[in-house]
Amino acid sequence: MDEALRDAARKPIPLEEWEAIKQGWLPKPEKGRICCLTTNCTFEEVFQHTYTPPMQIIKRPVSEVVYSRSDYDGYKWWTTWHNERGQKPAPELVAEIDKFQNTLFKLPAFRTLDTMKRFCRYAQPTNGTTEFNLYSETEHLYIWIRLITRFRDYNVYVHYYDKNAVEGTQ
Template sequence: MKINTYRTILEQMWQKDKKCFAPDAEFPPLCLRCGKPLNRRLVVNALSRYADVHICEDCGMDEALRDACGQVLPMWEWYALSCGRDMNLHSDGPALTTICGFSHIYDGPQKPFPLNHLEHPASELVYSRSDYDGWRWWTTWHHGSEEPTEPELSEEIDQFTEALLQLPEFKTLDTMNRFCRANAQPTSDRTEFNLYAATEHFYIWLRMITRARDYNLYCHFYLKEPADDVGQME
């Protein structure tokens, strides 16, 4: 399974745009960040700090200034993503997005987990809780039922979790923190962020906590109803 992020989507777009340069471009493509034309000479354009793409000189300067003071422009606000350009490029796998397309499940029936008195949406099958100890991730699982999970569903959960933790953004707690600042939905707590995804059988909520010596990553898996559609990054 391949999990897409805003970074991977932009990098796919750039691989298409980069073909205009050889090494100069007669008709340069638009800057993915602001929508203005790039310099016709590839080497004059700036390399983004958040994705392996070239952006215009003005955006390169703005990105550097923002990065220095911790005021990152969220990647979903980049021109190429906000205008919806080439969004079909990410169709080969689930996408992590700041848009929750399944909020209705939180207003529906609730249930307690075994050995857990907290209420969860009735569709929640399982969730994981992970912490980063400075060297690696440690994960524990909490099941919503004492009945065994169907092998097909277990395999899908395992594939998503393995693909998630193999992303360079989740290599360490520091890389996750940097990723969250540019790619995840902020909350009222500046150290906590949300992302959402959908696979064939599940809606998924990622809760990311960037504080050291805490549980840093929660992955909640909610079973879809048969008629539900797979969510798409918008």
């Protein structure tokens, strides 16, 4: 009940803190296998070091490895990938990016655009009424997920930032 009330208040506790996990009723997640989506950005320093790509006016974090842009056409998700710097990411980063992206779109919340819209009540609202943020991280990456609930728009942007590059800029 505690977990459900916290979830309803948009302040869920980590899975490993659930009573069912502590009591052994559910298996304890393996270290490194839990990846949580959260409404709190814990990596603000990513956005302090930026550059402006050629032919653009919007600055981008220097630690950005790649980002994906996905839209839902009423039947399935379509994703395009963007690498502003044109540098090939390290193999361990590519593996983490693929695993995260594939897992994200297997979540029930991303079954359709409508399920994503309902899921957005748990996401961080922005100034716009149709845009929300979520954050996550893996062993080597910080991740910012921008959710846009408008039909016929790009609906999900997933930005991947190299943790080592962030630490190197400080």
